[in-house]
Amino acid sequence: MRSNTRRRRQRLEKITLSDVAAEAGVSAITVSRALREPDKVSPPLREAILETVKRLGYVPDLAARALASRNSGFVGVMSPGLTNYSFMALMRGIEDRVRSSDLRIQYAVPDNDVDDEARQLRFFFSQNPAGIIYIGTERGEAVRDLLHKAPCPVVEVMDLSDEPAEMAIGIDHRRAAEVATRHLIDQGYRRIALVGGRWDIRARRRHEGYRSALMQAGLFDPSLVIAVDGHTSASLGAQLLERLLQEHPDADGAFCQNDDLALGMLFECQRRGLNVPEDFGICGFNDLDPSGVACPSLTSVRVPRYEIGYRAIDMLIRAAGNVNPPPAKVDLGFQLMERQSTARTKVPIALPITA
Amino acid sequence: MRSNTRRRRQRLEKITLSDVAAEAGVSAITVSRALREPDKVSPPLREAILETVKRLGYVPDLAARALASRNSGFVGVMSPGLTNYSFMALMRGIEDRVRSSDLRIQYAVPDNDVDDEARQLRFFFSQNPAGIIYIGTERGEAVRDLLHKAPCPVVEVMDLSDEPAEMAIGIDHRRAAEVATRHLIDQGYRRIALVGGRWDIRARRRHEGYRSALMQAGLFDPSLVIAVDGHTSASLGAQLLERLLQEHPDADGAFCQNDDLALGMLFECQRRGLNVPEDFGICGFNDLDPSGVACPSLTSVRVPRYEIGYRAIDMLIRAAGNVNPPPAKVDLGFQLMERQSTARTKVPIALPITA
DNA sequence: CTGTTAGCGCTTTCAT
DNA sequence: ATGAAAGCGCTAACAG
Numbered sequence: 001m002r003s004n005t006r007r008r009r010q011r012l013e014k015i016t017l018s019d020v021a022a023e024a025g026v027s028a029i030t031v032s033r034a035l036r037e038p039d040k041v042s043p044p045l046r047e048a049i050l051e052t053v054k055r056l057g058y059v060p061d062l063a064a065r066a067l068a069s070r071n072s073g074f075v076g077v078m079s080p081g082l083t084n085y086s087f088m089a090l091m092r093g094i095e096d097r098v099r100s101s102d103l104r105i106q107y108a109v110p111d112n113d114v115d116d117e118a119r120q121l122r123f124f125f126s127q128n129p130a131g132i133i134y135i136g137t138e139r140g141e142a143v144r145d146l147l148h149k150a151p152c153p154v155v156e157v158m159d160l161s162d163e164p165a166e167m168a169i170g171i172d173h174r175r176a177a178e179v180a181t182r183h184l185i186d187q188g189y190r191r192i193a194l195v196g197g198r199w200d201i202r203a204r205r206r207h208e209g210y211r212s213a214l215m216q217a218g219l220f221d222p223s224l225v226i227a228v229d230g231h232t233s234a235s236l237g238a239q240l241l242e243r244l245l246q247e248h249p250d251a252d253g254a255f256c257q258n259d260d261l262a263l264g265m266l267f268e269c270q271r272r273g274l275n276v277p278e279d280f281g282i283c284g285f286n287d288l289d290p291s292g293v294a295c296p297s298l299t300s301v302r303v304p305r306y307e308i309g310y311r312a313i314d315m316l317i318r319a320a321g322n323v324n325p326p327p328a329k330v331d332l333g334f335q336l337m338e339r340q341s342t343a344r345t346k347v348p349i350a351l352p353i354t355a
Numbered sequence: 356m357r358s359n360t361r362r363r364r365q366r367l368e369k370i371t372l373s374d375v376a377a378e379a380g381v382s383a384i385t386v387s388r389a390l391r392e393p394d395k396v397s398p399p400l401r402e403a404i405l406e407t408v409k410r411l412g413y414v415p416d417l418a419a420r421a422l423a424s425r426n427s428g429f430v431g432v433m434s435p436g437l438t439n440y441s442f443m444a445l446m447r448g449i450e451d452r453v454r455s456s457d458l459r460i461q462y463a464v465p466d467n468d469v470d471d472e473a474r475q476l477r478f479f480f481s482q483n484p485a486g487i488i489y490i491g492t493e494r495g496e497a498v499r500d501l502l503h504k505a506p507c508p509v510v511e512v513m514d515l516s517d518e519p520a521e522m523a524i525g526i527d528h529r530r531a532a533e534v535a536t537r538h539l540i541d542q543g544y545r546r547i548a549l550v551g552g553r554w555d556i557r558a559r560r561r562h563e564g565y566r567s568a569l570m571q572a573g574l575f576d577p578s579l580v581i582a583v584d585g586h587t588s589a590s591l592g593a594q595l596l597e598r599l600l601q602e603h604p605d606a607d608g609a610f611c612q613n614d615d616l617a618l619g620m621l622f623e624c625q626r627r628g629l630n631v632p633e634d635f636g637i638c639g640f641n642d643l644d645p646s647g648v649a650c651p652s653l654t655s656v657r658v659p660r661y662e663i664g665y666r667a668i669d670m671l672i673r674a675a676g677n678v679n680p681p682p683a684k685v686d687l688g689f690q691l692m693e694r695q696s697t698a699r700t701k702v703p704i705a706l707p708i709t710a
Numbered sequence: 711c712t713g714t715t716a717g718c719g720c721t722t723t724c725a726t
Numbered sequence: 727a728t729g730a731a732a733g734c735g736c737t738a739a740c741a742g
Contacts, residue, residue: 014481016735027713032737042711059481063427064735066418067718083447085440095464104461109450126369126414234645263645270650290589290618290645295625371719382729387721397727419719422734 015058024052035060066128074104075316076124078117079135080200081109083231085260086286086305090157093309094133101317103130114140121146131316133157134165136201153319155312159202160331167319169312169330173202176301176334177209180283181255183299183336185217187344189253189281193224195240195265196257197232203257206285210255224248232257237264238271245272253281253342259288262298266341282341296340304332370413379407390415421483429459430671431479433472434490435555436464436586440615441641441660445512448664449488456672458485469495476501486671488512489520491556508674510667514557515686522674524667524685528557531656531689532564535638536610538654538691540572542699544608544636548579550595550620551612552587558612561640565610579603587612592619593626600627608636608697614643617653621696637696651695659687 021028026049034041034049041049052058066072077094079087098105106129108120117136121143124132132154134147147154147165158170184192194210196203207225214220226244230236237260244251256262262284266276274280276296284291287302315326376383381404389396389404396404407413421427432449434442453460461484463475472491476498479487487509489502502509502520513525539547549565551558562580569575581599585591592615599606611617617639621631629635631651639646642657670681 014735017737018735028735029714029737030712033712036737040711045711059478061422061735062482063418063421064718065737067416067422067720068735068737070718070737072418083443085443088440088443092464095462099464099466106459106461107450109447109454111454123414127417235648238648260645264648267645267648267650290615290622293590293593293619293622295622369719372721373719383719384721384730385728388728391721395727400727416719419734420721422736423719423721425721425734 014061015056016061017058020049020052020056020058023056024049070128071130072128073102073130074106074127075131075133075313076121076127076129077105077107077133077135078120078124079107079109081198081231083233084258085288086258086303089305090135090309093306093311094313095309096306097310097313101313103313103317114143118142118146125151128152130320131155133312133316153316155315157308157312159205160329161205162201164329167315167326167328167330169308169315169332171303171332171334173205174209174212176285176303176336177206177255178213179209179334179336180285180299180301181210181213182217183338184253184255184281184283184342185213185219187253187277187281187342189342189344190219191221191224191248191251191253192219192281193226193244193248193251193254194257195237195244195254195261196225196227197230197236197261199227199229206255206257224251227257232261234260234264234267237261237266238268239264241265241268252279254283256282256284259284259286259291259298259300262300262341263288263290263294266294266296266298276341277344281344287335287337292337292339294341296343299339299342300337302335302337304334307332369416370411371416372413375404375407375411375413378411379404425483426485427483428457428485429461429482430486430488430668431461431463431476431482431484432488432490433463433465433475433479436553439587439613440643441613441658444660445490445664448661448666449668450664451661452665452668456668458668458672469498473497473501480506483507485675486510488667488671508671510670512663512667514560515684516560517556519684522670522681522683522685524663524670524687526658526687526689528560529564529567531640531658532561532610533568534564534689534691535640535654535656536565536568537572538693539608539610539636539638539697540568540574542608542632542636542697544697544699545574546576546579546603546606546608547574547636548581548599548603548606548609549612550592550599550609550616551580551582552585552591552616554582554584561610561612579606582612587616589615589619589622592616592621593623594619596620596623607634609638611637611639614639614641614646614653614655617655617696618643618645618649621649621651621653631696632699636699642690642692647692647694649696651698654694654697655692657690657692659689662687 017028017031021031031049034046038046110117110120129152131152134154135157154166156164156168159173160168160170161174211220226240254265262282265282269276269280276282284298284300287300291298291300318326372383372386376386386404389401393401465472465475484507486507489509490512509521511519511523514528515523515525516529566575581595609620617637620637624631624635631637639653639655642655646653646655673681
C-alpha cells in the first residue's frame with residue numbers, strides 16, 4: 001500500500017510532489033508549475049503551495065525531473081588540468097555564478113589524450129546536459145565534431161583565435177603573448193626564451209605570438225623554445241631555467257607560459273646569483289597572486305579568469321532562455337602587468353627597425 | 356507510436372535499454388543485469404549483450420537509473436574554499452580515484468556561513484547520494500546532526516582530533532603544528548608568530564598545536580597570533596608580515612597556516628632586507644610546490660593531500676560494497692620538510708628547560 | 711489557470 | 727538464470 005499521497009512529516013521518509021499536492025489540495029502538476037513557472041499559477045494558490053512546500057520541507061527529486069523533462073539541469077565542464085593553479089579562479093567564477101541559478105556543475109577531467117575527451121563528452125551528451133563548458137586542450141577531429149553536434153549550448157573557453165563551435169569566451173592568447181614578448185624586447189632583452197609545459201591549444205597560440213613578436217624584431221631563434229609536455233610548476237620552472245642556461249648561456253630573458261614557471265625561474269636566478277631584471281628578464285602569464293608580491297615582482301599577463309568562468313555560465317543561461325541570446329564571441333581582454341622582473345634600464349644593443 | 360523497441364542507429368536518437376534488448380533478443384532486465392551484475396547472467400549471453408551494447412553505442416540514462424534504484428551514483432563533496440591552492444591536490448586525488456569507478460562527483464562550495472553548509476548538505480541528501488565527502492569548515496550543531504543522520508556513507512576529511520560522524524581521513528593538525536612550532540623553537544627562534552587567514556576547524560587545531568609548543572617552552576604570547584578571516588594568499592602573507600613587525604618589531608619567526616602566506620612573508624622579508632633565516636624564520640604549511648624551490652627554500656609541513664582525496668573516495672566505495680569495511684579513522688601522517696627558511700645556525704638565547 | 715493522462719528509461723520485486 | 731509486471735517522482739501534452 002502506498003502512503004505517498006498521505007501527509008507525513010517523518011524525518012527520513014521522502015516527501016514527494018503528490019504529498020505537497022495532497023496537503024495543499026491541488027494536483028501534482030500545479031505544484032510542479034508553482035515551483036518552476038510561478039507565473040502560470042494564480043498568485044493566491046501559488047503562495048499557498050509555496051508555503052506548503054516550505055512547511056513540508058519538500059525538495060524536488062532531480063533524477064525524476066531529469067527523466068521526465070529530458071533535461072538534467074547540469075552543466076558539464078571539461079577541463080584539461082586540475083594541476084594548474086590558474087584553473088581555480090575559473091572554477092570559482094563558475095561556482096559563484098551557478099549558485100544563484102538552479103544549475104549544477106559536473107566536472108570532467110580528461111585523462112590526457114583526445115580519445116578520453118571525446119569519451120567524456122559523449123558521456124555528458126548522453127545525460128541531457130543543460131550546457132557544456134569546454135576548456136579544450138587538444139580538440140581532435142572527433143571532439144570538434146562532437147561539439148558541433150552537441151545537443152545543448154556549448155561555450156568554449158579561453159582562446160578566441162579559432163572559429164568556435166557556437167559560443168566562445170576568453171582572450172586572444174596569440175596577441176597576449178605578442179604584447180608580452182614585445183615588452184621584453186622593448187626592455188632591451190634580446191635572447192628571449194619561451195618556457196612552457198603542456199602544449200595545449202592556448203600554449204600554441206602563445207607560441208605563435210611569441211614567435212611573431214621576435215620575428216618582427218629579427219630576433220627569433222627556435223632553439224630558444226624550451227618546453228616539456230607536463231604540468232607547469234615552480235619546480236619545473238627552476239629546472240627549465242637550468243636547462244636553458246646550459247643550452248644557451250647567452251639567454252637574457254624568458255616569456256613563461258604560466259606564472260608558476262616564472263616564479264620557479266626567478267628562484268633559480270636568485271640561487272645562481274643572476275640578477276633579475278638586470279641580467280635576466282622574466283615575464284609570466286596569468287598573473288597569479290604571488291607574482292604581484294614577489295621580490296622582485298613578476299611581470300605577467302593578467303587574464304580575467306574568474307570573470308571568464310562567471311560569464312561562461314551566464315552565456316549558457318542566456319542561451320537556454322532564448323531571449324537575449326548571448327554574443328557568439330566574448331573577448332574579455334588581457335592586461336600586461338609591467339613589474340620589476342622586466343624593469344631593465346639599460347638597453348644592450350640597438351633594436352633593429354622593422355616594418 | 357513508440358519506436359524505442361525498434362532497432363536504429365541514427366545519430367541523435369537515444370538508444371535505450373529496450374533497443375539493446377530487442378537487438379540481442381532478450382528482455383530489458385537481462386541487459387540491465389549484464390551491465391550491473393555480470394555474474395548473474397550466463398557467460399555466453401552476457402558476452403552477446405555486451406557486444407550489442409557496444410555496437411549500438413548504448414549509454415545508460417543515469418537519471419532513469421537513479422530514479423528507479425534510488426541511488427544517484429554521485430558523491431557530494433562539500434568543500435570550504437576553492438580559493439586555497441591546497442584544494443587542487445585533494446581534488447585531483449578525488450578525480451583520479453573516481454575515474455576507474457562508476458561514481459561521479461558533485462562539488463558544493465558553501466557560501467561562508469554554517470546555514471549554507473546545512474542547506475547544501477540537505478540538498479545532497481535529497482538526491483540519494485552514494486556518499487558524502489565533508490571537508491568541514493565550521494560544523495555547527497545542524498551540520499553535525501545532519502552528518503550523523505546521513506542516508507549514505509560520510510567521510511570527513513582532514514582533521515582527526517574530533518570524533519567523526521562515521522569515517523575520517525587526514526592528519527592530526529594539532530600535532531603537525533606542534534611539531535612545526537617546536538622546530539622553530541629548536542632552531543633558536545623565540546618570538547614566533549602564528550599567521551593565518553580563514554579560521555576554520557583545522558586552523559584552530561593548528562593554533563592549539565602552536566600554542567601548546569610555545570607554552571611548553573614558556574614562550575607563548577597570544578598577541579603574536581596575527582590573523583584575518585579571509586582567504587590566504589601570498590599578498591596577504593606580505594601584508595601580515597608588515598602588520599606583525601609593526602606590532603612586534605622583536606618578532607623573529609612565524610608559523611604560517613598555509614604556504615602561500617609563507618611565500619608572501621618571505622617576499623616581504625626580502626623587500627625589507629630582513630635576512631631569512633638569520634633574522635627571521637619562516638615555516639609554512641601544506642608544502643605547496645613553490646616552497647621547495649623558493650630561495651631560500653621554505654620549511655613546511657607536507658600533508659598528503661592527493662592521497663587523502665584518493666583514499667576518501669576509496670573508503671566510500673568500500674563502505675558501499677559492505678565487504679572489507681574501511682577503518683573509521685585513517686591517519687595519513689605528515690612530514691616536516693626542514694629547509695633553508697628555518698636553518699638558523701646560531702641560537703640567540705638559551706632554551707628554557709621545561710617538562 | 712488547473713487538471714488528466716501517459717509516459718521518461720530504468721530497476722525492483724516476484725515469478726518461473 | 728531469465729522474465730513480467732509495476733512503479734520510482736516528475737513533467738509534457740493535451741483538455742477543459
